[in-house]
Amino acid sequence: MFGKLELRGGAGNGWENGLCFMEAVAWMATEGATDKPECACPVLGAFAIRINDLLDTNNRQQLQRLILPMMGTRSKAHERERLEYIILRVTRGIVPLWFDDARLDVEAASLRAITHFDRVQEIAGLARDAAYAAYVAYDAATYDAAAATTYAASAAAT
Numbered sequence: 001m002f003g004k005l006e007l008r009g010g011a012g013n014g015w016e017n018g019l020c021f022m023e024a025v026a027w028m029a030t031e032g033a034t035d036k037p038e039c040a041c042p043v044l045g046a047f048a049i050r051i052n053d054l055l056d057t058n059n060r061q062q063l064q065r066l067i068l069p070m071m072g073t074r075s076k077a078h079e080r081e082r083l084e085y086i087i088l089r090v091t092r093g094i095v096p097l098w099f100d101d102a103r104l105d106v107e108a109a110s111l112r113a114i115t116h117f118d119r120v121q122e123i124a125g126l127a128r129d130a131a132y133a134a135y136v137a138y139d140a141a142t143y144d145a146a147a148a149t150t151y152a153a154s155a156a157a158t
Helices: 019-028 042-054 059-068 076-101 104-111 120-137 142-155
Strands: none
Touching: 042 059, 042 076, 042 142, 059 076, 076 104
């Protein structure tokens, strides 16, 4: 009946042509064709949409395991906390891993030193600067992964 799901960048056009991550969440929740399903937190959704669209086809497929956990995350009372968690977790926990691989110890340490969610744009700017340093010193793949993640986190905050 249905073939294997392939996540695609941008809006899909049904299961056969591929769905974006949030459309897949909506489909699994039987909410129809939308990238803003009622079952999902809009902050997490904004982050997921940007990550989905910025990743290459192969890496995007890794998001499939997050489709079911995304369902049932909507809670107005906790949106700010989710936003802060995303920004801090991405900035302190995920992006520095790419810098470790690139042997950019100073950049990785500066991101790990962030302890408070004070100014989103400043944090995102620091992460983007470090991502650019990775591009110059290491390779484009490190830059692409780090820049995509930090862009998505800062975009989710706006």
